[in-house]
Amino acid sequence: MELPPGVTPAFLAEDRRQPALIGIIFVTTLSFIVVMIRLYVRKFFIRELGWDDYFILMAQLTSWATMGLCIMILHYGSGKHLLALVSKPEELVKMYKWLVATQVVYMFNLWLCRVSGLAFYARLNPMPQFILYLRLSFAFITAVYIAQTMIIALQCIPLSALWGEGTGKCMGSKVVFISTGALTIACDSLILLLPVKIVMGLQAKMARKLALLLVLCFGIFAVVASVLRLIAMIVSVQHPDDATWYFSPVIAWTCAEISAAIIALSLPALRAIFGFLKEHRSKNASYSNSSEPISLDSVSKKKKNRVFHGNNTYEHMTEIDGERSASQEVLWNQDNNQKIRVTDTVRVDVRG
Incomplete structure (x- = not known):
């Protein structure tokens, strides 16, 4: 194949898939370790597993599926220059198919995380008024999840037109990525802001409230990951002539966002470890x-x-x-x- 002017073999050989691969494996493994510690604490320290624990476990298991799908997108070319892939159109088709599957599982994964968060807030605050807020929030995030899934499934009619196996009408990558990304940020922000109402109602000193807010609002990192993922998607859309090269950061931020959400939702449960250590020290002091x-x-x-x-x-x-x-x-x-x-x-x- 004759290379276009200014394109060298070294340019075509460039590959940044490995950093993305290392990143998604690291964050997914880290979230798995945190969830295992959380379940251990709930089971043996608090001696009660709740719906929030079951949903976070399902979210963690689904995150492994999300990671596997992201790896397949990288395997079939994301992170390489588009010109290096045009000679293998069948791999581009497979990459687009894996991308659609990843988007669907990713949305479900985030929904599981959000439901776990709402179940945890219900454990903290069983008052009827707040339970009403949680039910409305559940309805909102579920409606958003269904809307995002429909946008992905109907982005092209028929869907095969997305990877060139047919002709049809498509929304365009820009509409799909920005709309789903903006809805994700809205839902993550909602889950982040709900604990503020709980903490501000505490009969405690301001320092105590700020400490609790710091733990409960660690989810801000999930929102930051959502924003960075959206920015990476916009950059990819702005470079359609080399979209595969710019899409690998999107893959990395996809797994990072899910892992950040899982870790953030698990941190409050890990507070029991510090409570146990404090009680253990008190017990030793009482003997002496x-x-x-x-x-x-x-x-x-x-x-x-x-x-x-x-x-x-x-x-x-x-x-x-x-x-x-x-x-x-x-x-x-x-x-x-x-x-x-x-x-x-x-x-x-x-x-x-």
């Missing part, structure tokens, strides 16, 4: 200083133990059933001010 009451967490469940109180040790044996509250995250104050009180509680049944 008998003037302080022993933590009830140190009493084994359904086992006979001595009961310590003040400076006295009661030598008789008693049976104590100790059980932590189910969520261990927040308890709601049901009086008129309808605010939450952050605390840990135990339920004790003493049979002497």
